[in-house]
Amino acid sequence: MVEHEVLQADAHRRVVRIGDTVRRPMHPWSASVHEVLGYLADVGFPFAPRVLGIDDQGREVLSYVNGDSGGDGWARVVDESGLRAMARLLRDYHDAIAGFRPRTDAVWSSGSAPPRPGELVCHGDFGPWNLVWRGTRPVGVLDWDHAGPRRPIFDVAYALEYVAPFRDDAESMRSMHHPSPPDRRRRLEIFAAGYGLTSLDGLADEVIDQQRQVLALVRRLAAAGQQPQASWLTDGTVAATEAHIAWSVRHRDLFGG
Template identity: 60%
Template sequence: MAEERVLQDDPHRRVVRVGNTVRRPVHPWTPAIHELLRYLEGVGFPYSPRVRGLDEQGREVLTYLDGESGPQGWAQVVDDTGLITFARLLRQYHDAVAGFRLREGLTWCTEKSGPRDGEVVCHGDFGPWNIVWQRKDPVGILDWDYARPADRLHDIAYALEYVAPFRDDAECLRWLRYPEPPDRRHRLELFAGAYGLTSTDGLAGAVIDVQETGIEQVRRLAARGLQPQARWVADGYLDDLAQRVAWSRANRYLFE
């Protein structure tokens, strides 16, 4: 086998590149994710990795998506053009996955099956760090582990937390690559229009709802002994998440 190149060395989630593939640990819901990714390949969605099965160590094998992601992804969504591209990519995914139905007997990280009528399988972690870019063009979407059936608004609100963003000015300038404090209302409206929404009513509240359900998801996964959530709870990360919700509630007026 070709040499392994470490992409992520988290003690509970070691991810390596081997040739043109990525090897990652599996979860109880990995079979559902693989069905989803195979469906996307079948309908010609170009931005998802392709499933190549499991290797001799029991790791999932996915195709490697070449480009910039992680911290570099934040810089790509700071200007209006990148933000619009990001929103349109989410809409493309939702439209592509609309016909998918999970095979009976499989479940997602939420321990639910589905989707039900009116739902799609949301990506569940649609943030700038999980988009692969080549220059100004997105070429891939990473980390599908938290895909789950929900209203499209779940992914929209989750993304808006990070790209509106629902963060204070200091964090925007220090960590999120903004050259000056963002016009959050403008960015929320721009994202909504690019996605195809006809109104921004309720979006700020939806973001807060998704933040709160995210806390509950971390608790549930940690209670099952799953990582990294168990470590997050032990390290007090839930307090950080609660502080983010409190900031969003106190500063909701910036978005409405």
């Protein structure tokens, strides 16, 4: 009997596992994402799922990566070895994708602008929930829907928002599995070193800048009626994001750099 498991039941994006495959809805940007994943397979990057085709329901078929993901990822990056490994994986991805040149007509979830000088195709949603973990070792990168051309520091800053984290003590302990208030400066340093940065100068400001970029993108997609962003305008998500940015600005001194 083929194993069938619902991995995500959101109305706008139902994801299921069937045997050793994952079936996900297609989007206008899926062809561009498939090119990225195909390129990664060609250059031997082992941490991304492989594109296996389109099924008879019009869903993309990807290889299943075995391990823990989703909410399990938070506890893995509390551990400093997991934090360091996550940073190293991000650098490995950026090194692997550096030679990729998307088609001039490529469409991404964020738009259709081609890469500018200094940009590469970032993952765009590089959080601990989108990694597959075995212990404190990440073995896969999931959910490439937000891939698109950006400066590499965007992925670094996006990850740091959640793993430093750029959140207050209460949320860090309640939602991110920290047993006590985190030493944010130390965690910033660990991640930066794992990625290969030689300086923290301006890094905290990059995190705040990407928070603002993401909020602006959410508003633009919501205005176009795209889900789940449209629902975030009314369910409190956008208001919470605004509050997170305000907290980051007020507590900028916690992060140094």
